[in-house]
Amino acid sequence: MNYNISKEKITIMDNTQFNPKHIFECGQVFRYKKTGNNYTIISEDKKAVVTETENGFDITTNEISYFVNYFDLKTDYDKIKYDLSKDNIMEKACKFGSGIRILNQSPFETIISFIISANNNIKRIQGLIEKLSTKCGTKCDDYYAFPTLKQLSTLSESDLRQLGMGFRAKYIYETSRLLSGIDLEKIYDYSTENLLAYLKALCGVGPKVADCIALFAYHKMDCFPVDVWVEKIYNCFFANEKLTNRSKIRSELIKKFGINSGYAQQYLFYYKREMDKISKN
């Protein structure tokens, strides 16, 4: 993809494979804010603002190299979309969400965020993450960083319940204990199978949340998180016979999309959710 780097911003000269609306609203990330056509994103203790320009977008930040990696700018998404578009439904989904990119998010933040996502809705997940950050994250300029493990570990299960985490309070509390002394960067080298097994040993991390963490934090593209939406998508577009077993749905979709499964999942998730929004209005 065509982009330039200066001291204070990344200039994207391309609006076919980078679109902040698609990137942020496709469900892979929760800490972003839309103001007009601009998006502000906070990841760990870092902030970037994405604004539209004549030829593309500017990403303004003090953390250039972090956000080059975060936005996965070195990957050519045109080739991925070309490969996926051999399937008719995928062709529509890729066109619809043409600017989606799979972010490289912080493993710890992704683990906690997707534990919170269990049986929850996106708006409420965003609110809970914001409350958690305000409660124990470091104050930076005009925002709060996502808490570090050390900061999160100062909260009791009862504190987490009071924030509104509900039954997930225990999961977050237990997982913060289990992660003590663990270097989450070290497991980047794990095979997908070993990584998923490792993640599923955490409290509140089952098959779906583990897939999300592997995909959104460790960039494992041979994962296909299956939730209520993907179940709908599978039975609507791809099923020979209706399936409700999510493990089977996952296997079928990975068989179909192989090493591009993670990309396919996000294009489809965004496509189906936005289409449903349109048909409701």
Place this chain on the structure above:
DNA sequence: TTCCAGGTGCATA
């Protein structure tokens, strides 16, 4: 009032 949301853990068979 009831249903639902990017599910998981646990008991049971």
Place this chain on the structure above:
DNA sequence: TATGCACATGGA
């Protein structure tokens, strides 16, 4: 291994 249920909370 597979199935069923409880689990917090708030918006529609």
